[in-house]
Amino acid sequence: MKKLINNAEDVTLEQLKGFGLAYDSIDVHLDPNFVCVAGGVKDRVALVSGGGSGHEPLHGGYVGMGMLDAACPGQVFTSPTPDQMVAACKAVNGGKGVLQIVKNYTGDVLNFQMAADILRDEGIEVRNVIIDDDVALKDSLYTAGRRGLGTTVVAEKVCGAAALEGYDLDQLAALCKKVNTFGKSMGMALTSCTTPQNGTPSFELAEDEMEIGIGIHGEPGTTRSKIKSADEVTEILANRILEDEAYTRNLSEWDAEKGDWVDVEVKDIVFQSGDEVIAIVNGMGGTPLSELYTVYAKLAEVAGRHGVKILRNLVGNYITSLEMAGVSITLVKTDDEILRLYDAPVKTPALRWGA
Template structure:
């Protein structure tokens, strides 16, 4: 294992310390660990997210004006704890409540639910919206349903802008739910990655093998195949996105007004000719950005064949898996509301425009 670390047990704390020193417009807290905007979100709905470390810049790199008000980093590839989320919300939240954006991994979902219950007991209005945009699978050993991937970034950006426009908590929840249902993602791994605590690869791939549909923690994908060209790999990933059928699943959200969890059913979209979309070609940490542009060129061509126009894009490392080589594709259908909020100014360590 070759990594720029000191002690494996100190990795998350030391990286957070460096983040705070590098970006003085955000605050880093260590006991418990979370990152927050200076001054909190007392005059608006607070937007909070989190997850295991090792996926940077997600989520701490998206804390700042126009995006997240706080982020809770767990240890590497480990869910943050409820006390982190509780402390983060108490730090930033005002009277307008908290929207928690939760990637669909079992530990994240359970811990954010526990935090919501704790905050409810303190009289803080809550909504937990789950992001489950991974079209690779419907269920796995690691999730109850599809995993949360790149649509998380768009949800955090759009909801952060909506909060600053004065959306109330119900409007924020509806918006976040819509973004999730409009997004689809699919990833591929060319290599494994090594967590500092384990010191060995999370899984094994042959020198000529790639894993289609991989999860961001190294969870198994849908198939393991021989290495192919960039265009061929992009075709495989994009085909899964464009051929994905509308997926209906149960949704459970905390409703502060009712004081209980409320179940409903939601169905995502399928892409149709004439749709406009935001595209993300995301690196997994070990892939050169130049290769990601090769992938983007093919994705744009494929989208055009389907009559889908990409009107905004992100190409680079946004949700990584340490040093894993590979990429994920995300397409999020946009309407006027989503596009307006996406284009609104943002100023975070990892995303910045309009300022």
């Protein structure tokens, strides 16, 4: 293991300290760990997310004007704890409630639910929306159902803009659920990654092998094969996304009338000719930007063959898995509302335009 760290047990703490020093628009709180916008939130719904560290810039890099108001970083590839979420939500509660955006990993889902229960007991209205856009599989060691991947970034951007526009809590939750059902993602790896605490790769790949369908916590994928060209890899990922059938599942939501968590049936979209999308070609942490542009060129061609038009794109590292070499592709169908909110000004460490 070769990493720019000091003590493996202090990685998250030291990185948080550096993050806070780098951006004066963000406050970093320790014990419990969370980051939030400096100055807090006033008279609108607050937006909070979080997850294990090791996926930077997700989530802390998206804290700022037009996106998240706070983010809770767990230890590397480990869910943050409910006390972090409670503290973060209290710090940015602007009196209109809090929307928590939660990637579909078991620890994240359970801990954000516990935090929401605590906050409601203290008089703060909370809604949790789960992102589960990974088309590679239906279940994994980390989750019941599909994992949360790149659609998380679009959801945080769109909902952040909507919160600034004055959407109320129920409107914001409905919008976030729409973005989730409009988004599909899939990733692959050329190498594994190594967590500082373990010091060994999370899975082994031979020099001539690649892994299709990986997640972001160093877990192996669904298919292992000999390495293929960039165009071949892009065809596999893009076609799987564009040809994915409608996926129906039950996601846990808070029912205010019943005063309890209930399972609600959710069905995502099927891409069709004529659809317009936001596309993300995302590096997994160890892939050169030049290679991602090669993937994007092929993605645009494949989407065009399906009659799908890319209106907006992000190419770069947006949701990573430490130093893993690989790529994930995300396509999110747009409508007038989503596109308007996506284009709205944003100013965060990782995303900024129009501000």
